[in-house]
Amino acid sequence: MITFPNAKINLGLNIVAKRPDNYHNLETIFYPIPLEDALEVVDLPGKTDACLHISGLQIDGEPNKNLIIRAYDLLKASFDLPAVDIYLHKVIPFGAGLGGGSSDAAFMLRLLKDKYKLPVSEEMLLSLAARLGADCPFFLLNRPVLATGIGNEFTPVSLTLKNYYLVLVKPDIMIPTAKAYSLVKPEQPKVPLSEIVKKPVEEWKNLMTNDFEKSVFSHYPEIAEIKSRLYDIGAVYASMSGSGSSVYGLFSNLPELPDDLFPGSFVWQGECRY
Numbered sequence: 195m196i197t198f199p200n201a202k203i204n205l206g207l208n209i210v211a212k213r214p215d216n217y218h219n220l221e222t223i224f225y226p227i228p229l230e231d232a233l234e235v236v237d238l239p240g241k242t243d244a245c246l247h248i249s250g251l252q253i254d255g256e257p258n259k260n261l262i263i264r265a266y267d268l269l270k271a272s273f274d275l276p277a278v279d280i281y282l283h284k285v286i287p288f289g290a291g292l293g294g295g296s297s298d299a300a301f302m303l304r305l306l307k308d309k310y311k312l313p314v315s316e317e318m319l320l321s322l323a324a325r326l327g328a329d330c331p332f333f334l335l336n337r338p339v340l341a342t343g344i345g346n347e348f349t350p351v352s353l354t355l356k357n358y359y360l361v362l363v364k365p366d367i368m369i370p371t372a373k374a375y376s377l378v379k380p381e382q383p384k385v386p387l388s389e390i391v392k393k394p395v396e397e398w399k400n401l402m403t404n405d406f407e408k409s410v411f412s413h414y415p416e417i418a419e420i421k422s423r424l425y426d427i428g429a430v431y432a433s434m435s436g437s438g439s440s441v442y443g444l445f446s447n448l449p450e451l452p453d454d455l456f457p458g459s460f461v462w463q464g465e466c467r468y
């Protein structure tokens with residue numbers, strides 16, 4: 195069985211408060227984008243464990259700590275799962291604010307539930323996903339939502355970007371999420387994101403912010419430079435996604451990108467689907 199975990203971008207991100215458990219309450223809009231990994235699971239008779247094979251981008255860290263293996267282990271603790279070969283073709287850059295690892299994990303949970311017809315409710319799947327990462331449950335819903343709490347309480351948003359194109363730029367910089375949070379001073383937003391998002395996209399530039407940008411841009415001016423280049427070539431709205439380092443621009447028309455505009459960066463263009 196094969197599935198295609200997709201990335202997300204954050205439309206606005208306000209870090210509202212630090213919690214006693216050291217996590218942060220935030221408000222953000224998760225918006226799925228069609229930049230995808232490929233994830234396949236094949237039965238491995240006669241063996242006892244799961245074995246992960248990765249092609250494409252090589253992920254740092256030990257394979258057995260990969261979120262896909264952690265998702266398998268979580269279900270295996272409660273259900274009689276066979277040993278499997280897992281093939282991941284990694285396309286979504288990591289340390290990028292695109293949620294690629296969380297998406298792989300959420301899609302793995304659903305794939306195993308479907309492939310082995312496990313009696314797992316949607317609620318149970320969401321709570322397992324929450325154990326794998328704060329933004330992991332979102333990928334089980336996988337449609338635009340306003341997320342609050344630590345990023346796992348969802349409210350529907352009526353939002354359409356269907357006429358827009360996306361340009362996504364990921365420089366060769368990895369930003370660990372925990373480090374990014376530690377550099378931000380939480381603050382209540384003056385205008386709630388749920389209000390800003392009702393306004394036309396043309397007005398977002400002066401209203402919608404990502405609270406990670408200030409500290410990340412001061413450490414890495416080259417990331418701020420990417421954002422201003424996206425505006426220079428006609429973006430209606432541009433922002434860093436999540437804790438970075440990727441930056442996206444929303445465009446009314448797909449722009450021509452000169453080859454040397456973002457040297458050394460991964461660049462992806464696609465359509466908005468929602």
Ligand SMILES: C[C@@](CO)(OP(=O)(O)O)[C@H](O)COP(=O)(O)OP(=O)(O)OC[C@H]1O[C@@H](n2ccc(N)nc2=O)[C@H](O)[C@@H]1O
Binds near residue numbers: 218291
């Ligand atoms: C910042 C966001 C915004 O969408 O995404 P990314 O930029 O990573 O994609 C998310 O909050 C990232 O969620 P996720 O990457 O799942 O975080 P986790 O693995 O659960 O946590 C990694 C670390 O980030 C910090 N953390 C995470 C979420 C949160 N609401 N408050 C936090 O303080 C904690 O220090 C935690 O130890």
Ligand SMILES: Nc1ncnc2c1ncn2[C@@H]1O[C@H](COP(=O)(O)OP(=O)(O)O)[C@@H](O)[C@H]1O
Binds near residue numbers: 293369
């Ligand atoms: N399937 C996976 N895909 C990508 N990264 C993974 C995966 N499993 C575990 N990881 C780990 O998660 C880290 C990326 O996490 P994070 O920085 O939160 O991502 P992002 O900000 O891109 O959402 C990687 O450096 C890697 O060590």
